[in-house]
Amino acid sequence: MIKKIVLLSILLINIRCLAQEIYIIPQVGLNANTYDFGETSSNLSNQRFSPGVSAGVGLNIALDELRTFILQPEINYSMRNNRTDHISSGTMNEALTIQQKSTLHYLEIPLLARFDFGIGTRYYFNAGPSFSYALGGREKLESDEPRIQSYNRSADFDNRFNRTDWSALIGGGIEFPFNDGFLVLDARFSWGFKTLYKSREIQRVDNEGNLTSTIVGPEGKNRIFTLSIGYALPLN
Template sequence: MKKYITLFFISVISTYCYGQQLYLIPQLGLNVNTYNFDETSSNLSDQRFSPGVTAGLGLNIGLNELRTFIIQPEINYSMRTNRTDHLLESALESNATTTVIQKSTLHYLEIPVLARFDFGIGTRYYFNIGPSFSYAFAGREKQESHEPLIESYNRKVDFDNRFNRTDWGAIIGGGVEFPVNDSFFVVDARFSWGFHTLYRSREVQSIVDGSPTSTTVGPEGKSRIITLSIGYALPLN
């Protein structure tokens, strides 16, 4: 039954795309990622924008002869990293502080579906908008502590108890196309809002009256990603 359903969707897509202007766009880029931690925001925490990489393929489908309106589904790999520095009271020295650094690196399969609006002759400009779904297939988390009473660790991400695998959100962006014979070179910039939380639960470490303590919060942490990529469009018809 699954085979027949798959063949049905392939035939529908093939029929729909026949006669349209189709391009396959391999793309490669860099991103910077941060997370919105509303519940634990503090003057004693400093979250840094963290770099990552992205790569994938887009199917560029022109829906009219002038290619002013385009649908572009994509399948991408996205590495999202995060670093948060927590400034804590030291248990060893009075009136002194210490820093605990929390890091995470997650690897996502990302599927956005973008509506593109193009304008210009020769060199073309566009803006795009659309939803995106992401699935984390691997990851690691680290904690670096110079405070002996708070442990350091480097371990695989626990998707059963601590992290959510899925994320969904919205993308808005734009770019430029430079014609090259029957193809074109693309420079693309976009911003992504994640609507689902990164953490199922999260421990925030602290020192109280010289003793370590841990506060569990969650769910929290929604991604905010800026991506800059380049691509080269290959005509399929």
């Protein structure tokens, strides 16, 4: 552990020595989160738009005098909301809707490489990896079918949800000179690699009106679009 801390300190010192300009960027925004269920049975469900908030801070470290190549580590809070409607047929073939809702709170740590161009008003695109850790959350189920019990409970990270996620970020934006800093508009997409669920039980009513229950394994990878605004303040 001590060796890792020393190596990290040396790396930060070297970056600080190479940096031409450093800005700190407080930022806030909205995200839209969906789950990619692949070829599983959950892919037949309908996901609805359910935005969440995001907020955090980044360090904008220019590695050349013209600020064309920038290293940008960040630490962010992300609320990931999701609503999924499961449609099935009950007795007399009436349509039944089972709504599953979840709100999960994540700490995200992206490390982005940013490429800038333009004079005055500047444009950029960025890309890089991101690590996410779930701090907590809740999940809720609402059903038209009285035999399927509704619930509203804390998210179970021991048996149901994976707490960590790795993802790739890609995006871009525009920054406008404002006083001593820059006003930054940023849009990015996150492609998660780790499944959201460890396993879960899905309850449905079949065409004959019988209640069925299916246990599904790991599935559901995060796909997140985030739009944010920030202000870059010079530190040196």
